[in-house]
Amino acid sequence: MSPRRKLDRDTVLSGRPEQAPAVRREERPNGGVKVTFRRVRRRWLGWFGGEGEVERSFGLDVLGREVYESCDGKSDVKAIVRKFANKHRVSRAEAELAVSTFLKTMMTKGLIVMAIDKDRVQRKRN
Amino acid sequence: MAARSRQSCSSFLAWAGWQMRAPEHWRPLRIEGAWEKGSIILGDEGQAIMQVKWWRHGKENFNRARWARRRLRKAGAKAAADGRPAPAGFENAAWVPGRGPAQAALWYGCAPAARLVMEVVVSGGIPKKDQRTATSRALPTLKVSAHDAPTRWAIYGASFESPAGFVLCDRRLKLGDIALRLSSKRRERLVLRQVYPSALALARRELAKWLEFPVFKEHRKYRPAGPPQKWSVESFGRQLDGIRRAGRKLFPFPLDVLAPRYSAAAVVHDEELGRLLVAEYDSRGAPDDAMLADALASMNWAQLESGGEA
Numbered sequence: 489m490s491p492r493r494k495l496d497r498d499t500v501l502s503g504r505p506e507q508a509p510a511v512r513r514e515e516r517p518n519g520g521v522k523v524t525f526r527r528v529r530r531r532w533l534g535w536f537g538g539e540g541e542v543e544r545s546f547g548l549d550v551l552g553r554e555v556y557e558s559c560d561g562k563s564d565v566k567a568i569v570r571k572f573a574n575k576h577r578v579s580r581a582e583a584e585l586a587v588s589t590f591l592k593t594m595m596t597k598g599l600i601v602m603a604i605d606k607d608r609v610q611r612k613r614n
Numbered sequence: 615m616a617a618r619s620r621q622s623c624s625s626f627l628a629w630a631g632w633q634m635r636a637p638e639h640w641r642p643l644r645i646e647g648a649w650e651k652g653s654i655i656l657g658d659e660g661q662a663i664m665q666v667k668w669w670r671h672g673k674e675n676f677n678r679a680r681w682a683r684r685r686l687r688k689a690g691a692k693a694a695a696d697g698r699p700a701p702a703g704f705e706n707a708a709w710v711p712g713r714g715p716a717q718a719a720l721w722y723g724c725a726p727a728a729r730l731v732m733e734v735v736v737s738g739g740i741p742k743k744d745q746r747t748a749t750s751r752a753l754p755t756l757k758v759s760a761h762d763a764p765t766r767w768a769i770y771g772a773s774f775e776s777p778a779g780f781v782l783c784d785r786r787l788k789l790g791d792i793a794l795r796l797s798s799k800r801r802e803r804l805v806l807r808q809v810y811p812s813a814l815a816l817a818r819r820e821l822a823k824w825l826e827f828p829v830f831k832e833h834r835k836y837r838p839a840g841p842p843q844k845w846s847v848e849s850f851g852r853q854l855d856g857i858r859r860a861g862r863k864l865f866p867f868p869l870d871v872l873a874p875r876y877s878a879a880a881v882v883h884d885e886e887l888g889r890l891l892v893a894e895y896d897s898r899g900a901p902d903d904a905m906l907a908d909a910l911a912s913m914n915w916a917q918l919e920s921g922g923e924a
Contacts, residue, residue, distance in 0.1 A: 497660035518817070550814065576811045577888050578790075579625055579771030581641035584659060586789050 495609065501569070501584075504603045506561035507590055511543060519550040526597055547598060551576075555590055559600045565591065624751075626916040628768040630668060630782060631728050634701075635755040637747060642769060642787075649781035650825065657866040662845060664748045665735040665757075670728075678724040681731065682706040685722050699749055701756035703727060712738045719745070721753060728758035767794060768916045771863075772808040775912035780804055786832050790814075791894075800897070805829060806877075806909055807892040812883055815890050822857050824881045824890055834863035834875060845880050849911040850918040854891065856882030860901050876901045882910055887917065 514522040524545040548556055554575075559569045565588065573583035581589055594600045624635040627642070630649055636656060643662055644655040650903075653667040671681075686708055687849075698709030704723035712719040716739040724731050734756070736748045759765050767774040772792040780796040793807040807829060809815045822842050838861040845858035858880040864870040875891070878901030879894035893901055893909040 494660075497658055500659070550817075551811075577771075578810065579641075580638040581625070581658075582770045582789055584639060585641060588659060 495604065499604060499608055500588070501566040501607065502564050502605060503561040504561055504564050505568070505595075505600045506603060507556065507559050507600055516547065519553070519569065520548050521553045521556070522547045523556070523599065525599070532538055544598070546599060552590065556594065557585055559591075559594075559601065623878055624755075625771075626765040626773060626899050627656070628773065628916075629653075630705040631670075631730055631765050632666070632668060632725075632732065632756060632758045633759070633766055633768065634666075634757070636752050640752075645785075645787070658744075661737070661738055661744070662912070663739075663740055663744050664752070667685070667733040667735070669731045671731060672729055674729075676724075676729070678706040678726070678731075680722065682708055682722060685733070686710070687768075689720060699753040702752055703757050704732070712736075714738070724754075726761040730758055731762050732756070732758075732803040747786055763846065764912075766915065767806075771810075771917075772916050773916035774806045774808075775909070775915060776804060776806065777908065786829055795830050800896065802897040802905075803875075804905070804909060805892070805894040807894075808889050808913065810887070810889040812885070812888045812890050814916060816883075820861075821881055821883060821890070824892060825857065825859055825894075827877050832863070834865055836877065837862050837864055844873070845882070847880070847882055847910045849882075849884070850915075852884075852886065854882040854884050854910070856880055856891075858903075858906070863896060873898070878903060878906055880906050880910060884914070889912055889914070 508525055510523050510525045512524050516522055520567060522545055524543055526541045527544045529542055534540060555568060555572065558571060569587045570581065570582045572587050573580050576583070591600065591602070595602060615901045625633055625638045627636050630652060631837050638783045639657070639658050640656050640663065641706070643657045646653050649670070653665055655662050655665045657663045663665065689710060690891050698707070699721060700707070701723065704725050707721065707723035710720040713806045716878065718738045719736040721734040722732070734753055736745060736753070755835060762778050764778050765780070769787060769792060770789070776794075776796050779798045780802070781798070782794060783797045784795040785793065791807070791809050793805060793859045796806070809824065825842065838859060840860070842857045842859040844855070846855045860878045863875040863877050865872055875898060877894065877896035879892070881890055881892045884891055891910050891913045893906050895905045897907070
């Protein structure tokens with residue numbers, strides 16, 4: 489197995505996040521959204537009689553929704569950061585930190601997937 | 615109305631009496647120390663690029679030349695005669711370029727006006743583009759505020775100005791909620807705070823409520839002298855409206871008669887920048903509204919002042 493290597497900032501910023509297919513979306517009164525999607529359970533949980541797939545829901549507030557909805561598979565992280573910074577009039581460094589941390593959390597939860605240019609990663613490593 | 619600075623490739627970083635311009639995507643990765651001595655590591659999302667260290671000697675007869683000689687001896691290097699960054703206002707400066715691609719470059723300098731000694735370390739082993747930016751663009755913009763002049767602060771997207779004689783005691787730097795606590799030798803305390811985006815902040819808590827919860831822990835409890843009143847302040851040619859309250863801060867019973875402090879606090883809404891600006895001043899004497907007004911009026915100088923220059 490190849491060792492995990494950390495991606496550099498430019499590569500991460502050029503990544504294109506895309507929403508994982510959701511089962512349903514419910515509007516929340518605070519302007520946020522509740523997203524429900526199906527997730528494959530860990531195999532060992534099946535040994536104890538657990539179902540293979542379960543539904544998981546995540547509530548996003550207004551800002552979270554805005555970033556989540558920007559994950560359309562076309563915009564790269566850099567564009568999402570720029571849009572967020574301009575809309576909320578915050579510094580680019582602050583927007584980059586907030587958006588990248590939030591994207592990382594959404595990736596961990598399985599709400600989004602990130603498409604990274606493989607050739608770019610190879611070029612950087614060489 | 616003051617001319618607005620256009621979106622440029624540089625942003626301000628001002629802390630503990632010094633300030634410099636840095637590329638927009640750089641941010642403080644680690645802040646250590648306080649007013650007298652400390653360091654800030656600057657970098658971007660992927661790497662640390664430079665470290666700025668400062669130290670206040672506090673003496674009028676500080677031997678700067680001897681200090682510079684000792685510092686160079688300790689680093690075991692010789693200062694370069696040419697090609698060194700030359701920030702204004704520094705004396706006995708020395709520049710030690712990195713000996714190899716992975717070797718850090720060092721810069722030392724004394725700023726007599728601020729009684730400040732500074733050391734900047736530019737990382738080795740980072741892309742040359744970043745090294746060049748640090749040494750030829752960021753470092754030459756380094757400057758200091760005189761020790762008896764107001765001090766400017768700029769961190770992330772928030773900027774403040776504190777009156778002369780106030781030093782940093784505590785800080786809380788969270789994205790969207792930046793607060794500094796300063797104190798003076800006359801036992802005055804000043805809390806400067808910005809909360810943003812204001813639309814989100816006001817959706818969570820109404821304007822007056824932002825004054826009710828102290829950012830920094832205190833032993834004294836607040837006793838209002840009356841209901842909060844509408845208040846406004848002039849800032850860079852704009853009128854910012856908000857609320858002001860006054861009262862006393864007392865120790866819990868039965869110690870409430872001991873050393874009461876008089877407090878005045880105000881919160882205003884800057885709709886143009888989408889921020890809530892909060893200032894709280896407390897002292898042993900009567901509350902000073904002028905201090906509050908000045909603190910609020912000078913907030914966000916980095917965005918609103920022409921070029922952000924002092």
